[in-house]
Every structure is written in C-alpha cells, then in structure tokens.
Amino acid sequence: MTEEILAGLNPAQREAVINYDGPSLIIAGAGSGKTRVLTSRIAYMLSQGVEPQSILALTFTNKAAREMRERIEKMVGSRARFIRMGTFHSVFARLLRENASKIGFPDSYTIYESNDAKNLIKSIIKELNLSDEKYKPQSVAARISMAKNCLITPAAYLANATLAAEDSEAKMPEIGNIYAEYCRRCKRNGAMDFDDLLLQTNILLRDEAEVLNGYQERFRYILVDEYQDTNMAQYIIVRRLALKHSNVCVVGDDAQSIYAFRGAKIENILSFQRDYPTTKVYKLEQNYRSTQTIVDAANSLIKHNSRRLEKRCFSEAEQGEKIRLVRVMEDSYEAVEVAMDIKDRARNGAEWRDFAILYRTNKQHGLFESALARRNIPYRVYKGLSLLEHKDVRNVLAYISLILNPNDDESFKRVVNYPARGIGDTTISRIEQLSQERGKSMWHTVAELTATPAAAGVEKSIIRKVNDFVQLIQRLSTLRVEMGACDFVKEVMTSTGILHALELEHKPENDTAKDYLEQLLAMIDTFEEECHNDLEDGLRDTEPSIDEWMQSVMLQTDQDNDDDGNKVTLMTVHSAKGLEYDYVYIVGMEEGLFPSKRSTESLADLEEERRLMYVALTRAKRAAMLSYAEMRRVWGKTENTIPSRFLKDIDKEYLDANFDIEELHGRSRWERALSNLDNNSDRGAYRSRYDNERRSIGDGYNGQRRNTSPNFSTQQQQRPRPEIIATPQPLDPARQGMRKVAVRSFESQPTELGDCAYSIGERVEHPKFGVGTIERIEPLATDHKLVIVFEGYGSKTLLANYAKLTRI
C-alpha cells in the first residue's frame, strides 16, 4: 500500500509526501506533479493511520477539489470521502451554516453572488442620494470587496485616514458610509456575500474561542493548494486553524500567481517561512508535462519579472516543436488559422479533447465558435455559470431564497411582482416604508398586514394586491418541508405562475426561458439522485433538501464539466489554471488585450499579466501556438493593433513565426505600410491560403445536435451565418456583405495614407488648442488618428475628419 503510493515519485516529490508533520512549503513549478504530490501525501497520511476527518484540504476551484478527491479515492478507497475538501468558500460556507447564529446571522443565511451584492450597493447609493455617475456600483463593490478581503470592518474603514484619502482622490468620499450601510443591510437581510464567507469565518474564529478550539482539534492537518493565490482573509483563517498543531502544508508557485486583482497576496507564499520558522521547503522543479521547448520558452518569458522565488524549471521530455507564432490580418482570420491547425493535427491522430483555445477575455470566444462550428469541429466553451445567470432562473432562485430566508428584502423585491401582479414601484416603496416603521422585514410586514387587515390601518388596495402573494409564499413554505427538492422547485415554477406566463405567449425567448427552467430541474434532479446514492452507500445520513442544493449551487462556477465527450475546449486563461492540453492556442496576443489595457500602467499589474501568460504557455504538453491580428473589431469599429510585448519576451529561438520575427521589434504594420514596405505578393499568398482551405471545408455543416449541459454553450445548432466566417474574398467588394468595411480598409490602407489630408511635421491650427505640429498619423478604418503637439496644451490625439483643423 505504502509502496504503491510512493512508487514513481522522484526524490523531491517523495520527500514532500512522506514528511507530513509540521509546516511544509512545497514550491511546485508548472507541470511538476503538484497534484500528484498533494494526493499522494494525503493518501500516505491515511496509510499511516491519520483519520480522514482530521484532514482539511483547501483548493481553489470546486473542480480541483473534486478531482483530488477522486484521485485519492482511487488510492485509498471511499474513506477519502470523509476528508473535508473544497474551496475556501464552500468549506467555510458550510462551517458558517453550523455557527452563523453565534455571530448574528441565521444559520439559513442567504448567499449573495456578485450581482446580488452589486444590486444592493446600487440601491444604497440611490438611497444615500449619491450620484451613480460618480459612484459606479462596480467600483464601489470592488472597494468593499478589497476591504473585506483585508479584514477591514466598516468601523475600521471609516477610521482609516489612508483609505479616506484614497476615496477622496477617487472622488468617492462616501464609500465608507456605503460600506457600513451595506453591511447593516446584509445582516438585516440575513445574507452574506462571497467575501463575507471568509470575513465572517474570521470573526467567528476570533470571537468564539470554543468554536476555534473545536476546529483546531478536528482539523489537525491542513493542506492548501494554490497558496500563492490566497488573500489576507484566507491567510488568517489558515493561520488561526493551524495555530495549535502547525501541521500546515501549502503548495504553490509564485510564478503562477494571477489573482492579485481580487486581493490575493503573493507575499503569503513569499513569507511562509517567516510565519512558520520550522518550515521544511520542498522544490519541485522537474516539469513532466511539457516539451523542453515549451518549458524553456516559458522560463525565458518569466525571466522578465523582477519578483520571483529562485527555482530552475526544466524538462527532460523531448525537445518538441517550436512554438508557432501566427500573425493574421484581422481577428476573424485568427480563428480560421486556429481551426485549420486543429484540423491538421486531428487528421494526424489527435483527439478533439487534446486542444484548448485560451484567450484573455471572455468576449473573445465568439469568432472561434463560428470557425470551429463551420468546420464541424466539436467544442465547448467554459463560461462562468451561464445557466444560473439567466434572468428567469435567477427569479426562480429568488423565490426559493425568500422561502428559505424570508428576511431577505432583496429577494422579496425581486419576486413580489414577478410574474406581474400589479404590484408596482409605488406599492413596493410603501411596503418598504412600512417595514422600516415596524422594524421588520418586508415579508413579515406584508404577512402581518394580511393577517390583521382591520388593525393595520393601511391602504386597502395594498393589502388586496399583496394578499395572494402572501398566501402563495406561505403555501410554498409548507410544501418545502414535505416535498423533494426537484418536485418542490417544479411546484414553485407552476404555482407562482412563472411557467404559465411563459407559455401564454409564443415568443422565442420564452421557449429558451422554459428550456433553462427545464435544465434547472434536471440539475436539481441529478443532485438529488447523487445524494440518494450517497445515502445508500452510507456516506450521508440525511435526505437531500433544496436548502442544501441552494448553498452548494451558489458557490459553483464550472459545475458539470464531467468530461462530457470529446471536444475542443475554449476558455479564458484564468480558468485554464491547473489544466493541461496537448495543444494550446493562445490567441489575441496584442497590446491592450494581453496584456490587458488596465495592467499596463503599473509594473506589479504587468508582472501579474506576464505570469498569466506563463500560466497559459505552460498548459501545453506537446505544442503551443500564439497568434495575433493586426486589426481587431472592437465595439463595432476596426482598430489597428500592436503585437503583445510578451511575444518579444520569449526568446526567439523557441519561436517559428509566419513572418519576419524581427518585425516584432521594429515597426508595426501601418508603419511598414507608411514606408511602402508592405509586400503585395505576401497578400496574394495570404488570400489563397484561406481560399483553398475554404473550398476544402465545403458547405455541408451538420453540427451535432446534442449536449444540453447547462454550463457550456455548445456549437450553434443551426448553420452559422456564412458572413461571419472570415474568408477574404478578393473579388467584388460589393458582394462581401458584412466583411466589406474591414476588408476594404485593409486593402486601401497604404494608399489611404496618401489620402490623409495631413502629413507628419505639418503645422496646423485648432480653434481651442491653437497652433501645433503633427507628430504621428495612424490610419483607422475610415479616418486618421492624428497625434498633435500643441504649444501650451501638450500632445493631443484628434481625428482628422472631425477635428476642426486648419493648415498653416
């Protein structure tokens, strides 16, 4: 048994596995068998007699937890199920369920996901008579989140001069008050947001010595994966829990820290040894995942970061292919290039599931979907939680929330007039007002009104309107305890009239809404079924309930990615963390996109971005391809791009570009065009490349009509509109439909430059800025961007067609 667990581990891994007592820091380079070490370590502990109940393993995603559990189960059997394993958020949400009443929340507290939180913040901003122009709910929410993650309470926030100065600087001096009110309201509603799950856990462990002691005794062994991405709140929780036994093992890679934007502190891993002086450090430096080329290329990239823990990652695998670097004319061709490459490799024996297309931002997936669908390549898109994000689904969930926790005014307001019951804004405000007068939640207020209408002395019309709603909720509350979860939710959909309203009108969006609701039921059904299986196996002792489902579902993002089938994967680089694929395409390698625009202002952000690129590259086992487009459509406009600086960061000996790679270091496309270096024969070859490929794919799209998995948007079931496909047509521009603008702008670019009314160095006069000199000209699709240095006003960017300029 023990031998089996340790078999095949290298010396460093083996050491990290068998020394499970005392604090350990495992620095694990990408692909160094980190998960293997973690799972083996836990399996080894169990084999040495450690009780599974005494192990707490914290991961970054639900999926990582599930996978780890499965792997341990394979090694040690079903005992693995008793290990407490999950994300920080899900583990401590559960812990709070058992203890929330000790810190002033109901045990049946509601979890607000980010949109719920944002809506509440929005209404508070309104109530405080602040303009939501200045106080953007998004920024306020981010600020509050930051405070919570740093364990700063509203009182501390208001007392902190630095924070106050920052807020004044940002023209939002009232944030402290919004934060305070937000916390009051959450508490009154019996609700916690994501950050509360960590903050309130900290409060609980700080204030309730007995509770803390109990968990310290229970969780004698704590393991934390992806430690480089923990934030302050998580860090302190671990610290508190580990205080007694110090059996804390953290695993991480500073080079893969990519969540600073949500409060992660890379310092946590950098200073672990200081926190636990008896720490043993293990370095896993051999990469078993990727070819030498990929590992070396990734090293050459990350070398450009200043803050790093010293380690030497290497691969002894084959050298492998060079990394293809592909430059295309415009964004849609990029998708074609990727699809073509996938097809080529698939023809040579690769499976669809061996491919991943990674992009920086979620919005980028569209073009790739059409290109793949058009070529009959099955794919799936990892998106957050698409099913649970739909309005109709959220409304059903809001009903359930209200039933589980009637104090939640946000849920109340959301459903009281859905479907329409004639309870409009005026009625709702009146109820709100009454509820404030009585110091009760809105639900309790209306329940009271309808119970004793005569004594109430409130407008009859309100009572009449609200009566049916009260009875509905009361009836459903009773049914909830009597019915199974799935049946109950179906009853909610029916008796609220939601289904009826959708069926009444035959609109296509109603059909999709019904489809979503059906998927929701299917999801709950699956949950119930799994719970029943566990019940039979003796792994749980209670019937599943809708309460339980709600709490688990609120914390899930990429549920249901049980490898359903053989498909190409599309996802953001962030969600690719921890995964690996034979062939990886990293697309949109352009300044402002990757690295993202926001990150280019500070060195720290830029370095995080570079680590993100490092993560992307090291997902590849056999080969990687990087691509960028010289023009990209953004908000309906076509814009010129600049190749990503990260392309220059990779040593060129590892790259194989479809253009002269020196151009990366030199001028951009429009600058080349300017000096007439653009080579027409290149463009001819370029076009015929796509023409030939297009002919070969033919028109016979027959996409698979399956997959109703709620979390992946699958390929379009109907044939995609042909004009989406980026196949440049050299013939008649008039026949090119939607592509016309973009293609023509490319075609005519060099000559258009000649058409520009102005030239570099020319002196012009502007009615406001006065006299200036044109310093730079950049062609746009239909205009020219002029960078002009004005005397007294500095440099301004103006559009040639709009700026009122006169030549001097």
Place this chain on the structure above:
DNA sequence: CGGCCCCGCGTTTTT
C-alpha cells in the same frame, strides 16, 4: 402600472 423605445456605455480576469 406596464410596455416600448431610445440612448449611453462597456470589456479584464473569478470564488
């Protein structure tokens, strides 16, 4: 009170 229309603005990344 509800539906429709128009305008304005947005894009990091996720538990």
Place this chain on the structure above:
DNA sequence: CGCGGGGCCG
C-alpha cells in the same frame, strides 16, 4: 454591436 436603464406614453 448589444445590453440595460431610464424616460415617456398608453
């Protein structure tokens, strides 16, 4: 371009 919020009208 597409969505959501706000304003206006029926």
